[in-house]
Amino acid sequence: MTSTEGYKPESGLAAEIEVEAYHRLFPLQYYERHLAESVRPDSRALGRARDTTIALGPVTSADGSALVKIGDTTVLAAIKLEVMTPSIDSPDVGSVAVDFQMPPICSPVVRPGRPAEVAPVIAKQLSDVIMSSGMINLQELSLISGKAAWMAYLDIYCLNADGSLFDAALLSATAAFSHLQIPLVSLSDDGKLITVSEELKDKAAVEPVNKENRKLTIAVAPFSLTCIVHGKYILADPTSEEESVMDTHVTVVLDSKERLVSLYKAGGAVLLHTSVVKDCIVLAKQRMEELSEILRESLSAMEVD
Amino acid sequence: MFEMVELITSSTLHIRNNVRADGRTLNQLRPLTCSRNLLNRAHGSARWSQGDTTVLAAVFGPKAGTKKGENPEKASIEVIWKPKTGQIGRREKEYEMILRQTLQSICLLTVHPNTTTSIIVQVIGDDGALLSCAINASCVALVDAGIPLKHLAVSICCGLTVGGHVILDPTVLEEQKLKAVLHLVFPNPPLSIHHKTQSLLKDEPIEHGIITSVMRGVMSVPDYEHCLDRGRIACTKISEFVRRNLQSSAREGLAKAT
Numbered sequence: 001m002t003s004t005e006g007y008k009p010e011s012g013l014a015a016e017i018e019v020e021a022y023h024r025l026f027p028l029q030y031y032e033r034h035l036a037e038s039v040r041p042d043s044r045a046l047g048r049a050r051d052t053t054i055a056l057g058p059v060t061s062a063d064g065s066a067l068v069k070i071g072d073t074t075v076l077a078a079i080k081l082e083v084m085t086p087s088i089d090s091p092d093v094g095s096v097a098v099d100f101q102m103p104p105i106c107s108p109v110v111r112p113g114r115p116a117e118v119a120p121v122i123a124k125q126l127s128d129v130i131m132s133s134g135m136i137n138l139q140e141l142s143l144i145s146g147k148a149a150w151m152a153y154l155d156i157y158c159l160n161a162d163g164s165l166f167d168a169a170l171l172s173a174t175a176a177f178s179h180l181q182i183p184l185v186s187l188s189d190d191g192k193l194i195t196v197s198e199e200l201k202d203k204a205a206v207e208p209v210n211k212e213n214r215k216l217t218i219a220v221a222p223f224s225l226t227c228i229v230h231g232k233y234i235l236a237d238p239t240s241e242e243e244s245v246m247d248t249h250v251t252v253v254l255d256s257k258e259r260l261v262s263l264y265k266a267g268g269a270v271l272l273h274t275s276v277v278k279d280c281i282v283l284a285k286q287r288m289e290e291l292s293e294i295l296r297e298s299l300s301a302m303e304v305d
Numbered sequence: 306m307f308e309m310v311e312l313i314t315s316s317t318l319h320i321r322n323n324v325r326a327d328g329r330t331l332n333q334l335r336p337l338t339c340s341r342n343l344l345n346r347a348h349g350s351a352r353w354s355q356g357d358t359t360v361l362a363a364v365f366g367p368k369a370g371t372k373k374g375e376n377p378e379k380a381s382i383e384v385i386w387k388p389k390t391g392q393i394g395r396r397e398k399e400y401e402m403i404l405r406q407t408l409q410s411i412c413l414l415t416v417h418p419n420t421t422t423s424i425i426v427q428v429i430g431d432d433g434a435l436l437s438c439a440i441n442a443s444c445v446a447l448v449d450a451g452i453p454l455k456h457l458a459v460s461i462c463c464g465l466t467v468g469g470h471v472i473l474d475p476t477v478l479e480e481q482k483l484k485a486v487l488h489l490v491f492p493n494p495p496l497s498i499h500h501k502t503q504s505l506l507k508d509e510p511i512e513h514g515i516i517t518s519v520m521r522g523v524m525s526v527p528d529y530e531h532c533l534d535r536g537r538i539a540c541t542k543i544s545e546f547v548r549r550n551l552q553s554s555a556r557e558g559l560a561k562a563t
Contacts, residue, residue, distance in 0.1 A: 117402065118402070121399045124395040124396060124399045125399070132522050134523070260528075261520075264520065267409050268410055273514050277533075
């Protein structure tokens with residue numbers, strides 16, 4: 001095996017060393033050689049995202065659920081609704097509690113005693129985006145003003161972490177809310193709200209409280225795209241390996257009305273100039289159109305069943 | 306002649322003739338104060354305040370060893386955020402991550418490999434624009450500790466009102482009524498006689514590049530670009546303030562030593 005210490009891997013050595021060894025020893029140069037040909041190691045174009053699939057309703061015990069795969073990144077979202085008393089200063093709104101967890105199954109760096117640092121940050125960012133984008137009208141989660149409202153517990157589990165976790169999590173949350181079926185409730189004799197199961201709904205002695213309002217209206221749906229900026233290249237939808245090699249990540253969240261819900265860039269070796277910001281937003285716009293089409297198709301497939 | 310009773314509705318920001326509730330114009334910042342070397346046990350410390358928002362930052366480091374999982378060929382930065390009241394939750398973890406990634410990009414990590422530098426941020430007062438205040442305080446604390454940096458960083462908080470105006474450095478009351486709040490961090494590059502263009506794009510100067518951008522709320526893309534422009538202009542002013550402040554305290558330190 002030829003010695004590689006202190007050797008700049010330009011011409012000669014690249015011919016002698018195996019591709020896989022070059023990949024492990026000089027990951028940044030390996031990527032840069034691909035970028036110079038405007039391609040990535042998985043033969044994607046620089047601006048193209050990985051294949052995305054959405055499966056609605058995999059968790060039958062939850063009121064709404066979705067399983068999203070972006071390439072190898074797999075994320076499962078489930079919503080459970082519980083009746084609670086709303087607070088005094090906002091008596092006719094429900095609330096949403098978002099939790100994002102990365103169990104050890106998702107990545108070798110996550111161990112039971114060493115939780116992922118990025119999990120609570122993604123949970124908070126998801127919560128902010130869901131609330132500020134106006135995706136859900138919290139008043140629709142109200143049952144009886146001042147007395148009862150729905151509390152939606154949105155739990156998102158990452159099953160396989162291979163880059164673009166926030167994108168997959170946001171898409172799964174949007175899909176789960178679109179799939180959500182609010183259970184029927186009726187007032188029992190002692191003044192409590194009880195859920196009426198589907199089979200008994202016609203035989204129930206008491207009239208259900210929320211017969212008309214079974215699905216949430218998703219006014220605007222936010223979609224996100226994470227890009228990596230390296231030198232003058234912009235890579236859309238990075239894998240976890242690309243994310244670890246190149247450290248400047250930009251996440252753009254656009255809603256279906258093309259408003260900017262979030263542009264998140266924290267540190268990184270590359271400074272972002274206005275032209276790069278504009279290019280990232282253009283890529284995010286294309287991705288938003290792709291994703292809203294995929295979501296629409298899976299929702300209509302659900303309705304056919 | 307009847308009195309004009311001004312009705313301040315609870316959901317809108319009261320801006321008349323481009324003057325805000327506390328008398329500032331749209332682009333006016335609150336008074337900035339910065340002091341260094343306050344704590345004698347810490348290697349570096351700084352206190353930065355913008356109006357009533359005050360943050361104290363302390364730097365300890367470089368200490369030997371890196372945490373498990375960190376690259377030992379580079380120095381690593383660790384941030385601990387202490388809120389004024391309450392338990393540490395997701396918000397504090399998010400601030401820690403943003404601050405850590407921002408400061409990592411301005412430090413020269415290869416000068417002291419296999420070391421850890423800890424930055425502890427203590428919130429003393431929160432009246433809006435907290436993250437920007439913390440970033441400014443941390444940067445001055447790093448300078449006070451003598452940690453090698455590529456360049457300095459300055460941060461500004463912008464907000465977009467419901468009426469479409471861009472305001473700078475909002476207070477807590479203003480933040481609650483804004484459509485969107487945006488924290489931006491720009492570099493404060495060294496002034497030199499040689500005009501070396503270090504940025505890749507020859508027509509855009511280095512101080513226009515964004516180090517960090519964190520947004521909450523919704524705004525249109527042109528509004529975002531508008532905020533960037535206003536933010537850059539404000540940051541040049543803050544950069545001058547930081548330089549003046551650091552140079553004068555450096556001169557004082559030299560006078561005391563001799």
